[in-house]
Amino acid sequence: MSDTVHLSSPDIGPLEESYLVAALRSGWVAPVGPDLLAFERAVAERVGTGGAVAVNSGTAALHLALLGVGVGPGDVVIVPTLTFIATANAVRYIGARPVFVDCDPRTGNVDVDVVDELVRRLRSRGERVGAIIPVDMFGSCADYTRLTPVCAEAGIPLVEDAAEALGASHRGRPAGSFGRVGALSFNGNKIMTTSGGGMLVSDDTALLARARHLATQAREPTPHYEHRETGYNYRLSNLLAALGRAQLVRLDGMIARRRQLRDQYAKVFAPVPGVELVGAEDADSNCWLTVITVDEEQCGWRAADLAAHLATRSIETRPVWNPMHRQPVFAGAESLLTGAADRLFDHGLALPSGSALTEPQVGQVFGAIDDFLARRAVVGAA
The missing domain is CATH 3.90.1150.10 (Aspartate Aminotransferase, domain 1)
Known part of the structure; x- marks a missing residue:
């Protein structure tokens, strides 16, 4: 490491080392293993959702979340203009079109009044709005008290980009638990890290099962390798999940x-x-x-x-x-x-x-x- 004081370096210590060594000695070096499953359960419990699926980046989590709520080619997705580019890139992966909305100057989170106006404008033109993706900026939740009813009234799925906000809350409810599905990031500069990694969190068990299937190359449950659709190599490794378990403790x-x-x-x-x-x-x-x-x-x-x-x-x-x-x-x-x-x-x-x-x-x-x-x-x- 250099002598530079960095913006947000990983905070790693003896506990993380002990978890990693234990995972190595267990022999579960392959992608899926007991640490991965335990990490998913622990994060779901922390966020207050019914389940979770660990993947190799927050971007992968957003991609799978959008697929899970039914966004498809040609759809419009409302995205904050103030965000990291991954939020908008995930929309493009599907062939959907991001339309950008401005922020509240006090918080950096989406301006709910502008979102409401944009929803009405898009729907008046006959556009299909596949999802709204608020981003919890700098570790603070968006104003879900006002935003959630806007989504519900319009019948538009809310996909929460909580990549920066694990451990935050809004009126007693944890970041990641709003809307139909949330996406977390464990990149090296985040509040906690798995080196690289992310997670979907949701109460929708069917959505999570679908995401888990797609994240493992969409392999069918047969003795041989069989694939009926295009999947992705998105699963988080068991070793990195062990690191995440220790980080979550701290x-x-x-x-x-x-x-x-x-x-x-x-x-x-x-x-x-x-x-x-x-x-x-x-x-x-x-x-x-x-x-x-x-x-x-x-x-x-x-x-x-x-x-x-x-x-x-x-x-x-x-x-x-x-x-x-x-x-x-x-x-x-x-x-x-x-x-x-x-x-x-x-x-x-x-x-x-x-x-x-x-x-x-x-x-x-x-x-x-x-x-x-x-x-x-x-x-x-x-």
Whole structure:
């Protein structure tokens, strides 16, 4: 590992090592095994769904989830413009068409009023809307209290992209449990990791059984290899599931550590005019990433200025997701925009948030921020 302070590094320790060694010694090195099944049960219990299917990425989970709710070629799927590209790519895998919707500027999650307007617009044109995919941004759930009735009234399946939000909740209900099916990610930078991996979670046992079948190359239950349809090589390995089981044991502690960091950021930036934490009022977030927005007119500096300063101290930061409507691969795609995602991209900055940060690294980050703010105060006074 380099000396760079990273945004969200994997938090791995002795417990993970012990689970992996035990899995290796058990002989279950092949893709499916007891750790995989135990991991699925544990995640379903944590999320509060009837079952789960572990796969090799969050993108695979989204792909199978869309197939599971019946999205097909030519359908329209409503996707947040502020998201990682996997959300939109999964729609294209099926031959469906993503239509992008803007976000709430306070949280980065979908703007429910805009979603409602877009649903009415699409249906008035006779479009078949196969699904709506809200994304729980930066570890905070979307406003499902308002969004779920919009989906229900229109008869459109809700597929929850909870890739960033395991361990978060909305009004007491866990992230991943909203809608017909949810998709989780265990990528290396997520709140917990299996190196790479993902999972579908749902109460719909038929949907999960179908996903499990497709994820194992759609092999029929015969003594020989027989396949009646195209499947995918999507299953998570037993060894990586063992890693995930250990991470799940430690999840609450890792969330608490990230919350401590967010609270420290809130304290540091509280007296700075024009700087706000995105989603700061959400007490049920898992605090995956702490993101600030910077109003240059109020504070006299840009988010990019802070990023450049921190980079000189070997501290990684990152702009928020470049909105999908600005991506060349989706040039010309239909969107319903308010400008909120554009503003978050232009003025937002994600700060180091990982639970694996050591105390010296935390001191390095906040020392560098204090130095930046002090220098800017001097310039402003002059």
